Amino acid sequence: MAVAYVMEERLEWRTWVTPRPLEAKPVHRWYVFPHSFTSELVKGLAQEWELGQGDSILDPFVGAGTTVLSAKEMGISATGYDLSPLAVLAAKVKTTDYQVEALREAWQVLKGTIVEYLRYQRRGDLSKPYAELVQRALPGGLLEAFDAVLNHICLLPASEEEKDFFRLAVLGLVPRYSRARATGGWLKWVDETEGVSTIPDALEQRVELMLEDVERATKMRPDSDHTACRVERADARCLPDPDGTFSAVITSPPYPNRHDYTRVFGVELMLAFLDWEGTRQLRYQSFHSHPEAHPVRPRIKGYSVPEELALLLRKIRQGRSDPRVLAMLDGYFRDVFLCLRELARVCRPGARIALVVGNAQYYGEPVPVDQLVAGIGEQADLLCERILVVRYRGNSAQQMGRYGRNPSRESVVVFRSPGPGSSKNKEVLQN
Numbered sequence: 001m002a003v004a005y006v007m008e009e010r011l012e013w014r015t016w017v018t019p020r021p022l023e024a025k026p027v028h029r030w031y032v033f034p035h036s037f038t039s040e041l042v043k044g045l046a047q048e049w050e051l052g053q054g055d056s057i058l059d060p061f062v063g064a065g066t067t068v069l070s071a072k073e074m075g076i077s078a079t080g081y082d083l084s085p086l087a088v089l090a091a092k093v094k095t096t097d098y099q100v101e102a103l104r105e106a107w108q109v110l111k112g113t114i115v116e117y118l119r120y121q122r123r124g125d126l127s128k129p130y131a132e133l134v135q136r137a138l139p140g141g142l143l144e145a146f147d148a149v150l151n152h153i154c155l156l157p158a159s160e161e162e163k164d165f166f167r168l169a170v171l172g173l174v175p176r177y178s179r180a181r182a183t184g185g186w187l188k189w190v191d192e193t194e195g196v197s198t199i200p201d202a203l204e205q206r207v208e209l210m211l212e213d214v215e216r217a218t219k220m221r222p223d224s225d226h227t228a229c230r231v232e233r234a235d236a237r238c239l240p241d242p243d244g245t246f247s248a249v250i251t252s253p254p255y256p257n258r259h260d261y262t263r264v265f266g267v268e269l270m271l272a273f274l275d276w277e278g279t280r281q282l283r284y285q286s287f288h289s290h291p292e293a294h295p296v297r298p299r300i301k302g303y304s305v306p307e308e309l310a311l312l313l314r315k316i317r318q319g320r321s322d323p324r325v326l327a328m329l330d331g332y333f334r335d336v337f338l339c340l341r342e343l344a345r346v347c348r349p350g351a352r353i354a355l356v357v358g359n360a361q362y363y364g365e366p367v368p369v370d371q372l373v374a375g376i377g378e379q380a381d382l383l384c385e386r387i388l389v390v391r392y393r394g395n396s397a398q399q400m401g402r403y404g405r406n407p408s409r410e411s412v413v414v415f416r417s418p419g420p421g422s423s424k425n426k427e428v429l430q431n
């Protein structure tokens, strides 16, 4: 017996699942992930679901914080989790209510010390050993300068939240100086980047822009604002909240496309948060969306590999496939199940859950991630309301040459947590 879910094209939302529009948006622009969706998507769904001030939105893969910040902008409380300390920092800073005067005072102190340092800086003068990747990515005194700025931030007479504001400003500058450039999901090495002497001006521009955004956000915030935002480090497969906490979820797990965030953001992670071993552990423990992950998972109970997935894995296995890709695809959907089971637990009855997912293709075989996620949600006791198809992406030139043109869907899978009055909105088709 095969199950077909209600599928609806919403191609007018296609720009809402790309990060570009965020680059011009106050506060959102402080840090954008190449895999972010937009605030329009969050606001569009919240409007459709008639969410309001009494509601509470969760994003268990918070990334750069689009969902939590958009919720805050609508006056709705929100919680975000992520395994990556970089994502937690970005989302936390974007949702903190700052006093602009205190930030300006701290900035004056920091600016003075940075200019002073750069006048006397010595090569090789580092506060700690750095991984080779970071040393290669930031040559010619750049690493010494970033190390010194981050250390000066630690010494500022300011609160931890205020220090985090400046840390994010500094980390936002790294791509401009790093010789390891993130292009889509991979790192590319470039020969030349800007030199150390431009860092003070570049940082000043960035901090001033962020301060302007803080001023604007403060003016727009009503005096009676009680919106609570919380962002912490946690695993989406094992959430810390009690049952029935949230009334909505808007999120996007990593796509099973082999992109490894710990490599894409390797320089930032090992510059400011983790050593090489810590980064490797993060790589292993992250969602099984890339072949190097091998996470330790909570016990999986109640999951059976969907028939369509089992068939697909068999077909792929028959070709000359990389066994790590097979393990990745199998593990990815196990992770999806664990995450959806947690969402079913932490959501109130009747809560809406939206997962932005991207289909994939391996060895010429399309992987219908959206439909598989819909079916796995049902195994986790959720009801799939519909699949909104928002975009079709072309396959890579390499895949196209070998297997022909086969665009992949990018979709929003919408679930409802079962509650009084909910009914399964799906057709059951007999084979």
Ligand SMILES: C[S@@+](CC[C@H](N)C(=O)[O-])C[C@H]1O[C@@H](n2cnc3c(N)ncnc32)[C@H](O)[C@@H]1O
Residues within 6 Å of the ligand: 033, 035, 036, 037, 038, 060, 061, 062, 063, 064, 065, 066, 067, 081, 082, 083, 084, 087, 234, 235, 236, 237, 251, 252, 253, 254, 255, 261, 285, 286, 287
């Ligand atoms: C597609 S990105 C989310 C982007 C986000 N929607 C935005 O707008 O910026 C996926 C995120 O999942 C995080 N992640 C990977 N495995 C995780 C896990 N097991 N638990 C929580 N977060 C995880 C990654 O660090 C990454 O930040």
